[in-house]
């Protein structure tokens with residue numbers, strides 16, 4: 001597993017302080033992040049692949065300073081967004097998966113082969129040449145996953161990957177996360193998704209208020225909501 | 227269209243026309259996208275002699291991403307129209323354009339972020 005270290009991280013948007021002097025070391029295989037709307041969860045996970053650079057403090061992935069080695073870090077850290085519509089950048093399904101393999105020194109045949117494998121794995125082969133926008137919401141999120149995993153990241157960060165999905169599709173995505181060999185960091189409001197995770201962190205107003213076994217952290221979160 | 231305009235006033239007629247345009251654009255895109263890879267390869271071949279001045283790969287990418295954005299914008303337009311209808315409001319073209327542009331900009335922002343996350347930061 002990779003080691004992700006937040007050291008004294010603070011961040012503000014304008015004069016709103018979103019993260020307050022946060023220090024964390026993440027080494028577990030499956031980590032969940034919970035917290036109320038606006039508590040800073042998305043900002044926290046965006047720091048991991050450098051989509052946000054902190055005002056103060058540092059974030060490292062396997063010792064690589066994210067702020068200095070963003071490109072290398074982004075190869076190791078795949079990111080799944082809430083809305084797959086914004087994540088799919090190519091017009092057709094197979095092109096979108098192949099997009100993740102650009103600039104890696106692979107031959108066209110290798111790219112085609114890996115793309116085919118990834119589509120197969122996520123049950124999207126029949127849609128390979130279809131326009132991505134014609135997929136259902138669940139299929140779009142599957143495509144987003146396929147496009148991230150084809151790049152063989154060591155860590156997969158997902159910001160509310162099941163929020164827009166119906167119960168069945170969200171279970172399917174949850175099962176896929178469970179089966180992944182990668183290290184997984186998931187932000188979610190669907191607490192049942194985290195029951196068998198190794199560690200759950202609860203954020204409130206930009207600070208960690210609970211951190212530990214799922215039952216403990218989720219109880220703390222429920223108490224906050226009550 | 228003129229009959230529509232006489233019967234229901236110009237605003238719904240304009241909306242109808244807009245929706246037709248979107249539908250046509252979507253249909254065009256559908257037939258287009260199946261061969262988008264071919265089009266892109268053609269583009270790149272075409273631009274290769276000018277490789278010193280233009281990066282064929284980048285131009286191809288730009289075209290592909292633009293094509294990808296057409297259905298997204300079409301969907302935004304549809305949703306804005308639906309929201310207006312649901313609230314029973316009927317305003318000027320400007321009142322339609324503003325939310326469409328604002329939401330398109332947000333979507334563009336999010337797609338830009340996804341591009342960065344997926345390794346397009348050169």
Ligand SMILES: Nc1ncnc2c1ncn2[C@@H]1O[C@H](COP(=O)(O)OP(=O)(O)OP(=O)(O)O)[C@@H](O)[C@H]1O
Pocket residue numbers: 013014016018035036037038039040041042043044
């Ligand atoms: N790009 C930005 N510009 C300005 N303010 C921002 C930006 N991104 C987030 N914020 C603000 O920072 C705060 C924390 O946002 P963040 O998205 O991290 O919360 P969150 O815990 O992910 O919430 P949610 O559960 O609603 O997704 C919010 O008050 C939000 O308005």
Ligand SMILES: [Mg+2]
Pocket residue numbers: 041042043159
């Ligand atoms: Mg969020």
